[in-house]
Amino acid sequence: MHKFIRRCIFKLQNLSYRKKLVLTSFTVSIIPLMITTIFCYYQIVSNLYEKETTALEYTLNTAADSLNHQLELYENLVTHVTNSDTVITTASREYGSIYEKYEQFTYSYDVFLTSVYNQHPDVEQITLYTHQEDLSHGLQLRPLSELTQQSWFAGDPETIQAKPQWYIDTDGSMVVLAKVPEPYTKYIKSYSDNCVAIRIPEKSFFYFLDNISDDCYVKISCLDRTYFEYTAPSIAGRSGEHMTSISTTVGNDWTITLEKPDYLIVQSAQPMIIVMIVIMAVCLFLIFLLSNLFSEYSVKRINRLRGAMNTVQKGNFNIQIHDRCQDEIGELTNNFQKMADEIQVLIKENYQSKITMKEAQLKALQAQINPHFLYNCLSLINSRALLTHQEDISQMSQLMSTFYRTTLNKGRSDILLRDEIRNVMSYIEIQQLLHDNAFQVLSQIDPTLPEIYVPNLILQPLVENSIIHGILPKQTGEGKLFLTIRRVDNMIHFTVMDNGIGIPPEKIPLLTQTESSGYGLKNVNERLLLTYGEASGLKINSIQNESTMITFSIPIPTDNGSTHFTSV
Secondary structure, eight states: OHHHHHHHHHHHHOOOHHHHHHHHHHHHHHHHOOOHHHHHHHHHHHHHHHHHHHHHHHHHHHHHHHHHHHHHHHHHHHHHHHHHHHHHHHHHEEEEEEHHHHHHHIIIIIHHHHHHHHHHHHOEEEEEEESOOOOOBBBBEEEGEEEEEEEEEOGGGOOOOSSEEEEOOOSEEEEEEEEEEOOOOOTTOOOOEEEEEEOHHHHTTTGGGGOSOOOOOEEEEETTTTEEEEEOOTTTTTTTOOEEEEEEEETEEEEEEEEHHHHHHHHHGGGGGGGHHHHHHHHHHHHHHHHHHHHHHHHHHHHHHHHHHHHHHHOOOOOOOOOOOOOOHHHHHHHHHHHHHHHHHHHHHHHHHHHHHHHHHHHHHHHSHHHHHHHHHHHHHHHHHHHHTTTHHHHHHHHHHHHHHHHHHHGSSSEEEHHHEEEEEEEHHHHHHHHHTEEEEEEEEEETTOOOOEEESOOOOOOOHHHHIITTTTSSSSSEEEEEHEEEEEETEEEEOSSSOOOOOGGGGGGSSSSSSSSSSHHHHHHHHHHHHHHOOOOEEEEEEEEEEEEEEEESSSOOOOOOOOOO
16 A cells, blocks of 8 residues: 555656646545535435436337337238238139239239328238239239248248237338138138238337437337347446336237336436536636646746647748747757758758759750850751752751750750650651661650640650660561650650560669769659659669550649640
8 A cells, every 4th residue: 555655656746747737726626526516416316316217107108109009000901901802802713814813913902002002101011922822923922831931930821810910020020910811701700821911111110119219228029029129329238237127018918118227317317417517517617727827837838849849740840949048948949949950951952952963964964065056067057958959968957956956955954845845856856867767656745735844855865765775776576666745634644665675674773773874864863853753753664575665744833824735
């Protein structure tokens, strides 16, 4: 006992300051409130218990009246059906032809059942079981031999009585069964082997129990057979609870039993103690409010630091927190601010340095060529070629001019999408001229592509890789290059595919990690990742000696005011 007390004291000493304040306030205030509430509760429980028991008895009597009504209703209904001339004739008539059966079933028996269904919409099924084994008509008319196959029927058909008998199916549906009188002798109580079964769904038959089974156990039985049993979920699994049990008899054999745990009776009969609970709740609320205000003032500095830590944890390092106090909390707060500032600077410098490095690489590549000198030379070549009717040379010089004009792009690192496509198409035509049309080009370019800017030189290196390293090294078959650019929702998908020699599986991961001699796949992949994020990186799939496909996607900006172009 002494060790237990010491352990409790130790735990109390190690509670936070705010918890100590709240715990002290509640302990001092709640004890007198609890004593007052318990005293008043036990003074009024005995009276309220008696009132609740009276209410249960009234509910049980109401349910008994409803059950008696249901029994009389459907027993009278089955008696009416079994004594109907139509039913008696249908079950006992000797049919000479199929037409006689059709006429009796369709124009007499079905019409009669329809009228019954219309008057009693709660009835699910009426079935006439006849001793004539060759008679059947849907579920409305079945041979008597099938009665024993029903899941709800137990016993021998010969034991069926003229008086309506009740059964219950596995799904809870109620079935009332009665014999059909012999033809022309129904008034002297002579019955045949034929019988009628009427099925009523459980919800329709026991509808009156919906309002009394919320927190009770209900059982309806007859001659040691249970027809309905329900335990409310609120009391399920609470074995051992003391129950108040009330039962009543309906008719001669039916019994309704209603049981409710005592704790629910007392709990449901506490309107007079609500005032005490409200008063106690208001007092506790005031205690909680005042203790929280006082504790909030005491731990405000800690809460500010915790909020800043949560902000940083979510990835936002742009915080401003400062504590003028020179104690441990102030030192921790100021050091945390310095740490967040340093991390933010390091992230920004690292990210910006990568972008600057890639742009410098592109500008260095573009600067290797003197644009004015190149354009003048190509223009001179084109003029001389036209004078001498050398159309292939003229075409080559024009393609070279277009290609390098869009490639250099006046030193800019971004380019209009249509100019990038024009650049790669010029490059493809140059390669076809250089290699005497050694490969075929199939392109599908969406005419509704938006007028947006993209990083320069993101397609030409992919096409160059397919031609130089895929198609040209292949010795057999006609080379084919596939270029697809299409828009899907808010994304533009690019695909470059060839039927070349393919790439060994072990080399595919290295293509975007290893520097090449030119502006290769690694540079394109890194520029895409830096510009659009991880989802826009290059995806390379290859089947060796068959094909290689490179794909990537870029998002369409939503605030660029872009237009669409219809041709490239």
